[in-house]
Amino acid sequence: LFAGEITFVKGVVAMDGLPAADRPEMCFAGRSNVGKSSLINALTGRKALARASNTPGRTQEINYFDLAEQAFLVDLPGYGFAKAPVPVVEKWQRLLKSYLQGRVTLRRAFVLIDSRHGVKAVDEEIMKLLDTAAVTFQVVMTKADKVKEQERAKVLAQTRAALQKHPAAFPEIVLTSSEKGDGIATLRAIIRRVTLE
Numbered sequence: 092l093f094a095g096e097i098t099f100v101k102g103v104v105a106m107d108g109l110p111a112a113d114r115p116e117m118c119f120a121g122r123s124n125v126g127k128s129s130l131i132n133a134l135t136g137r138k139a140l141a142r143a144s145n146t147p148g149r150t151q152e153i154n155y156f157d158l159a160e161q162a163f164l165v166d167l168p169g170y171g172f173a174k175a176p177v178p179v180v181e182k183w184q185r186l187l188k189s190y191l192q193g194r195v196t197l198r199r200a201f202v203l204i205d206s207r208h209g210v211k212a213v214d215e216e217i218m219k220l221l222d223t224a225a226v227t228f229q230v231v232m233t234k235a236d237k238v239k240e241q242e243r244a245k246v247l248a249q250t251r252a253a254l255q256k257h258p259a260a261f262p263e264i265v266l267t268s269s270e271k272g273d274g275i276a277t278l279r280a281i282i283r284r285v286t287l288e
């Protein structure tokens with residue numbers, strides 16, 4: 092991505108624990124299990140930098156990664172169903188929303204949508220919140236390897252239509268597979284561009 096090291100900075104559990112807002116950052120948001128942590132690993136070329144798992148609700152903190160001291164990549168807890176106690180889930184959902192609304196250095200949010208499932212009501216809710224906060228967001232379709240071409244086209248059309256309603260949505264949708272590597276180079280280029288712009 093950039094010449095230099097990619098390191099884990101910290102896991103944040105409250106807004107006052109966020110690192111100094113001294114560089115641009117991009118975050119990865121999406122429903123639990125959509126593939127946020129896996130995508131960060133694919134982008135950084137590090138197998139286990141972010142912890143991924145088949146259990147929805149794996150990431151429970153806001154995890155900061157430093158990109159060669161030029162930018163932060165931020166792995167967020169998922170929204171929607173999670174295998175964790177309700178009060179715990181509610182706490183991290185509140186934190187997630189405060190973060191998305193209140194982080195001044197947040198340059199772009201990547202909103203991840205499963206290529207099989209398309210945009211759900213909870214995704215709409217997050218997109219509305221980003222509209223209100225005026226955070227430009229970009230949709231990334233995940234797990235492209237899991238769908239056939241015809242199904243993919245259908246979900247993509249549904250997603251494109253859903254984005255029409257959102258003024259903060261960036262029009263370009265990126266199709267990715269963390270497993271097979273599709274779209275990873277494209278997304279890396281976007282991260283470089285957004286960091287430097």
Ligand code: GTP
Pocket residue numbers: 121122123124125126127128129130142143144145146147148149150151167168169170233234235236237267268269270271
């Ligand atoms: P939470 O932290 O629980 O919100 O989940 P997450 O969005 O970080 O998802 P995570 O990266 O942990 O991935 C969830 C599951 O999906 C794991 O079993 C991954 O191996 C799988 N997965 C992620 N990306 C892909 C992909 O591109 N293709 C396939 N086939 N599986 C994937």
Ligand code: MG
Pocket residue numbers: 127128129142143149150166167169
């Ligand atoms: Mg995760």
